[in-house]
Amino acid sequence: MDFAERYGPMAVICGGSEGVGSAYAMELASRGLDVALVARKVGPLEETAQRVRDAFPEREVLARSVDLSAPDAAAQVLDLTGNREVGLLVYNAGASARTGDFVDGDLEFAQGLAAVNVSTMMALVHALGGTMKKRGRGGIVVMSSGAYLCGNPGLAVYSGSKAFSTMFCEALWHELRPHGVHVLSHVLGMTDTPANARNYGMGGMGDRPEDIVEQGLAALDKGPVLYAGGDQMAKALGAMDRADAVEQMYAAGAAFRE
Numbered sequence: 001m002d003f004a005e006r007y008g009p010m011a012v013i014c015g016g017s018e019g020v021g022s023a024y025a026m027e028l029a030s031r032g033l034d035v036a037l038v039a040r041k042v043g044p045l046e047e048t049a050q051r052v053r054d055a056f057p058e059r060e061v062l063a064r065s066v067d068l069s070a071p072d073a074a075a076q077v078l079d080l081t082g083n084r085e086v087g088l089l090v091y092n093a094g095a096s097a098r099t100g101d102f103v104d105g106d107l108e109f110a111q112g113l114a115a116v117n118v119s120t121m122m123a124l125v126h127a128l129g130g131t132m133k134k135r136g137r138g139g140i141v142v143m144s145s146g147a148y149l150c151g152n153p154g155l156a157v158y159s160g161s162k163a164f165s166t167m168f169c170e171a172l173w174h175e176l177r178p179h180g181v182h183v184l185s186h187v188l189g190m191t192d193t194p195a196n197a198r199n200y201g202m203g204g205m206g207d208r209p210e211d212i213v214e215q216g217l218a219a220l221d222k223g224p225v226l227y228a229g230g231d232q233m234a235k236a237l238g239a240m241d242r243a244d245a246v247e248q249m250y251a252a253g254a255a256f257r258e
Helices: 003-007 019-030 042-055 073-081 107-135 156-179 194-200 209-219 232-239 242-252
Strands: 010-014 034-039 061-065 086-091 138-145 181-188 225-227
Touching: 003 086, 003 138, 010 019, 010 073, 010 107, 019 034, 019 042, 019 086, 019 209, 034 042, 034 073, 042 061, 061 073, 073 107, 086 107, 107 138, 107 156, 107 181, 138 156, 156 181, 156 225, 181 209, 209 225, 232 242
Parallel strands: 010 034, 010 086, 034 061, 086 138, 138 181, 181 225
Antiparallel strands: none
8 A cells, every 4th residue: 555545635734834734745745645734824824735736736735724722623624624535634733932931821822722732633633533443544643842751841831732642642553553543743852943933043953844754754654652853862851850850851941941
């Protein structure tokens, strides 16, 4: 079974307007998949959609602006694809645009971030993963972050929600593996994305989105967790006393914290 047969005919990419999501859109279209792109910002979303259409006119490209923190976000995504068969879900949303102590911050913002990284992600995995299981093929990629490896001061909700998504994918990988559905939590380190440039001044730093996509697709049928920069950081933090690990994480992020 070739790539398009196993993961097609359509891929849904949440957070598909720029960075890793945009790179996924181009790569998956090049591998014979139609793509449905979902993101909040209309301008970058339409730019990516048109770039894919121009490069691969034979592919169907859907795009819709959706606030993935909204209670009906998953329903909006499913409405976009309609009765089309979705064989791959790439959940690339959920970057945090703010840092700061949790109790001093905006609770509504924190709840929205948790909704993106947990509630909406679960709802889409439940709906699309269920149909994949019935068909006996498909794939789910959920982007995570090295911030999940221990509590990240200043990014408490972000690191906690990414810990949830990674553990969730580990369990899901085991549940769906016998049914021909591949699940991967792709744990990113520093990545050169527009979001990181905007939010933390990290433009030009870290892994290229195209390299991240290549890594993820190469590991999709293996799972359950892939560390973009290797697992050295995970091993180091895992061997530490938890208090020391948190202090190390805090120190590492000092340059990017408000």
